[in-house]
Amino acid sequence: MRVEVWSDINCPWCYIGKARFEKALERFPHRADVEVVHRSFELDPRSPAEARPVVPLIAAKYGISLEQAEAAEAGIAANARAEGLDYLSEGRDAANSFDMHRLLHFAAEHGRQAQLLDALYRANFAEEGSAFADGRLLELAVEAGLDGGAAAAVLADPAAYAEAVREDEATASAMGATGVPFYVFDRRLGVSGAQPSATFTAALEQAWESRVAVPLLVEAGGAGASGEACGPEGCELPQR
Template sequence: MRVEVWSDINCPWCYIGKARFEKALEAFPHREDVEVVHRSFELDPRAPHQARAVLPVIAAKYGIGLEQAAAAERRVADTARAEGLAYHGEGRDGANTFDMHRMLHFAAGHGRQAALLDLLYRANFAEEASAFAPGRLLELAVEAGLDGTEAARVLADRSAYADAVREDEATASAMGATGVPFFVFDRRLGVSGAQPAETFTAALTQAWDSRTVIPLVGIGETTAEACGPDGCEVPRH
């Protein structure tokens, strides 16, 4: 069974929702048969690439004062900590995440996507240093186990994996997703938001139990030529 997760590094509820989903997955009896794929979603594609303080952005977006924005950030931080997550709630910043998403697609091709995603969340929400500082993304890519030279080449080529990011975003839009996190189970069952772990447990169970197993029907001769571990058969005629 495949679970696709649309998320953005700027999204604190994606950080929290990931932890809740993983808690449910850890206790799921069939967890070894579940493939988790992380998909791209930009909350603000027009955000500048230069880091900016998060609180003024929140205040402007929702038409509230800085103190109200700070109070909201503290509540999110408390929720994250209740899930066992580190959260640096003071002076956090944000920026455009398109390059991060491109790097995550590059990492997926090398089996390091999950490791890089964890590092990106940690850098953005749990550390004082900015995740968007110059050179930081490359450092995290190397820390995740990616080759530094190849990763630098991807970052320098703005077209690298750009289509993959856009395809993820187009798919999310076609599915009706307007926010993240957004979890899709076998392209049949969707769960929006950082739901409690119990909700994810129910979704995993429902998706697993409702799988359609298509019986294999043989057609043609069972003795037709084929290739196997020992080589290819020699034509009989």
């Protein structure tokens, strides 16, 4: 069974959702028969390459004060830490993620996609300094086990893997995805948002037990479940 996950490195709920999904997958009896493929989704393709502080961006997007934006970041941080993740709620920044997605496709060809994705999330959400600083992406590629020269060549060529990124985004749009994280099980069952691990467990079981051709179904989760997500208009903020 194949699980495709559409996400963006700028999306904190993708970072959190990945941890929740992996906890469910670890307990899944057929784990060895599940292939996880990460797909590209840019929350803001028009975002500039220059990194900008996250808190003012949140305040401007939602029309809230800087203090409220800081509180929102702290709330997301609390959700991350509840999953055992490190999260810097102060001093983070954001920028255009297109080169990251291109490099993730390159990494997939060399069997290092999962390692690079983890490195990107860690650099963006858990480590001091910017994941978007000059030269940092190449450093992360090498840390993930990729050849530095080959990775540098990909980054130097704006066309390299660009079409692969666009194809992922077009597929997500065709499936009705308007935000991320977005999980698709064998192109039959879709789950939207950073759902609780129990919801992912149910989705894995349902997809495994119903391996017949049926229309794609996008679910928000079980009764009472909250699947936080990020979309073009911003990331869902924790309830105060």
